[in-house]
Amino acid sequence: MTEIPWKTVVESCGASFDSIRDIFVHSLQAEHFWMRRLSGKSIEGIYNAPFTKYTDVNSIQEYADEVEAETNEYLEKLTDEKLQSVFEFKGRDGNINRNKIEDILMHVVEEEIHHRGEILCIYWQHDIQPPYTGYTTYKGQA
Numbered sequence: 001m002t003e004i005p006w007k008t009v010v011e012s013c014g015a016s017f018d019s020i021r022d023i024f025v026h027s028l029q030a031e032h033f034w035m036r037r038l039s040g041k042s043i044e045g046i047y048n049a050p051f052t053k054y055t056d057v058n059s060i061q062e063y064a065d066e067v068e069a070e071t072n073e074y075l076e077k078l079t080d081e082k083l084q085s086v087f088e089f090k091g092r093d094g095n096i097n098r099n100k101i102e103d104i105l106m107h108v109v110e111e112e113i114h115h116r117g118e119i120l121c122i123y124w125q126h127d128i129q130p131p132y133t134g135y136t137t138y139k140g141q142a
Helices: 006-010 020-039 057-077 080-084 101-125 135-139
Strands: 086-090 096-100
Touching (some): 006 020, 020 057, 080 101
């Protein structure tokens, strides 16, 4: 997002959330929510912060760094056995859900990919070439 004007980042775009900022922050919140839930940590307040709290790219990056640190902490402790185990939780509808942790993690990835695609489309609508966001480019060489 650093390559586009902040005005474009917060501009209403009629997507799943109101702006590029809102879509991106929602993706972070969803990951944060699941990493905390799977870790047995409180999920209180994750979705309460208004998107307008993020007033520039640096504030979004700080939150992204926080979420990435918690995700890495969870994944570093994850064993193959735990990955295959069933996680039970109460859904938004109040019903008890039971899913394999592996499936929940796939959901987190799928959610992020969905919203990344939205953001890429918004870039194209503004005739902005989006940055290449492939995972191997992000991670670099082994």
